[in-house]
Each structure stands twice: as structure tokens, then as C-alpha cells.
Amino acid sequence: MKFPYLKEAVSQVFKKPSTEKYPFVKKEAPEHYRGKIIFHPDRCINCGLCMRVCSPAAITRTLKETDEGTQVTMEFHMGSCTFCQTCADFCTRNAIEMSKEYSMVVENEDDLKVRGTFIKKAPAPKPAPPASPASNLGDSPSSPATPNNKEA
Amino acid sequence: MSKSPWIYHINTGSCNGCDIELVSVITPRYDAERLGFKLTGTPRHADIVVVSGPITAQSKDRLVRTLAQIPDPKVVVSLGSCPRSCNVFKGSYSVEGPLDKFVHVDVSVAGCPPKPEAIIDGLALAAQIMKQKKRGQK
Numbered sequence: 001m002k003f004p005y006l007k008e009a010v011s012q013v014f015k016k017p018s019t020e021k022y023p024f025v026k027k028e029a030p031e032h033y034r035g036k037i038i039f040h041p042d043r044c045i046n047c048g049l050c051m052r053v054c055s056p057a058a059i060t061r062t063l064k065e066t067d068e069g070t071q072v073t074m075e076f077h078m079g080s081c082t083f084c085q086t087c088a089d090f091c092t093r094n095a096i097e098m099s100k101e102y103s104m105v106v107e108n109e110d111d112l113k114v115r116g117t118f119i120k121k122a123p124a125p126k127p128a129p130p131a132s133p134a135s136n137l138g139d140s141p142s143s144p145a146t147p148n149n150k151e152a
Numbered sequence: 153m154s155k156s157p158w159i160y161h162i163n164t165g166s167c168n169g170c171d172i173e174l175v176s177v178i179t180p181r182y183d184a185e186r187l188g189f190k191l192t193g194t195p196r197h198a199d200i201v202v203v204s205g206p207i208t209a210q211s212k213d214r215l216v217r218t219l220a221q222i223p224d225p226k227v228v229v230s231l232g233s234c235p236r237s238c239n240v241f242k243g244s245y246s247v248e249g250p251l252d253k254f255v256h257v258d259v260s261v262a263g264c265p266p267k268p269e270a271i272i273d274g275l276a277l278a279a280q281i282m283k284q285k286k287r288g289q290k
Contacts, residue, residue, distance in 0.1 A: 020182060078233075079262050082240060102269060104266070105262075107259060109236065112262050
């Protein structure tokens with residue numbers, strides 16, 4: 001007499017359960033998982049591109065004038081984020097990074113916000129152009145100082 | 153945990169992403185039922201209410217009515233970004249959210265959608281709050 005699937009039935013008895021032991025055994029997210037944002041304020045240049053590309057408007061910026069320059073605070077609201085990574089892709093200085101951290105469970109909404117503060121120095125004032133009496137009609141000597149982005 | 157916390161799930165205009173992840177928590181792979189969590193079909197049996205979606209104008213009345221039917225003490229869990237902040241739908245004419253306009257949100261699980269592991273963490277925290285509420289500590 002033949003028992004169909006006997007081998008399968010016996011092997012199932014000695015198999016480990018397929019349930020993951022999650023809360024007791026921690027699990028790492030797969031490669032390239034888009035989790036909680038890590039912001040590097042030292043790399044940011046305050047271009048504001050991340051805010052423009054963010055579809056849920058989860059990124060806000062507060063500017064404050066100080067003696068040393070403009071104090072810029074970027075705030076990423078993880079309770080509003082879609083984790084699309086567009087901000088990180090568009091960031092020219094790689095100041096935004098997506099981590100593998102997936103467990104964002106909080107009681108207080110404020111804990112979902114990722115903040116970073118840095119000071120952007122104003123460009124150094126241009127040295128006064130030498131007064132030349134033979135200046136032509138086209139270029140005026142008192143041209144406004146253009147902001148130099150490389151300074152930041 | 154002295155008693156199994158029963159979960160009631162309300163979809164208030166969610167894209168179904170969070171709902172799928174919540175149901176997968178009940179499947180054999182993640183199996184939150186081994187920890188006592190059980191999905192219930194009626195709000196009157198529920199301890200923990202899980203809300204997903206940005207609360208559309210159509211679902212607002214139903215949400216408020218359903219929340220009123222859940223016996224106290226209850227724990228409200230917001231699942232994903234939508235109930236927390238309306239996500240990409242904020243400012244829409246048909247969205248009345250976020251959820252904390254209508255009820256105090258005890259636990260927020262962030263993610264779009266959150267991983268099932270994160271939902272298990274959120275439910276565990278909700279069960280803890282439930283315990284504190286029953287003892288009158290919160």
C-alpha cells in the first residue's frame with residue numbers, strides 16, 4: 001500500500017515553525033530599505049531643494065539671524081514622510097540619508113521629528129573695486145555683491 | 153499581559169497599504185495572535201483601535217461614531233503617516249484629518265506603510281498603555 005505525501009508529512013513534523021520570533025529576536029531590514037531619515041547638518045548648504053521635491057511637505061525650515069550668520073534648522077517629520085527617498089536623491093551634498101531603522105513607534109508626535117541645526121555664514125563682503133577714472137559706460141563699479149555658494 | 157487585547161481596525165480612506173501590513177501581522181509569519189492580539193469585527197469588543205487613512209470627509213462621521221462605540225479604556229493607534237498628518241493628502245478638499253482633531257492618539261506608528269515588525273512594536277506599546285489605563289495610572 002502506498003501513502004501519498006508520507007515523506008512530506010513526516011518532514012513537516014520535524015520542521016521549525018515558519019513564524020518569526022520578532023519581538024524577542026530583532027530583525028534587520030533588507031538592503032536599501034528606506035527607513036528613518038538621518039540628516040547631516042554639517043553637509044547641508046540650505047539650498048531648499050529637498051523641500052521643493054517633498055510631495056507631503058514633510059520638511060520644514062526655520063531661519064534665524066544670529067551674529068555669526070543665519071541659523072538654519074531643518075526638520076523632517078517622519079509622521080508625514082512617504083519614504084520615497086526623493087529628497088535624498090536630489091540632495092547635491094548627500095546631507096540626507098535613509099537609514100534601515102524601521103521601528104518608529106512613539107507616544108509623543110514630537111519624537112517623530114528629525115532635526116538638524118547649522119549656521120550658514122554670509123558671504124564675505126567683496127573688496128571695494130579700485131576707483132578707475134577710465135571706467136567704461138557698461139560696467140558700473142558699484143555692482144551688488146553676488147552670493148557665493150561655495151563659501152558654505 | 154493579563155488579558156488579550158482585541159484590535160479593531162478602521163480604514164478612513166487609506167490606500168490599503170497599511171491595511172495589508174496590518175493583516176499580515178495576523179498571518180502565520182508574524183503571528184501577533186501568539187501574543188494575544190486578535191482582530192475583532194465589532195468596535196464594541198475592542199480594546200485597541202487601529203486607524204489608517206487620512207480621514208476623508210465621507211468617513212469622518214463613521215469614524216467619530218465608531219470611536220464612540222468603543223468602551224473605555226481604549227487605546228488609539230494611528231497606523232502610518234496618513235492619520236498622523238494626512239501625508240500627501242493634506243490640504244485636500246475631501247480630507248478632514250489629521251486624526252488628533254477627533255481623538256487623543258496614544259501611539260503613532262510611522263512608516264508608509266510601516267513594516268509588520270513596526271506594527272507589532274506599536275501594538276506592544278498600545279497593550280502596555282492599555283494596562284496602565286486599566287490600573288488608572290494614565
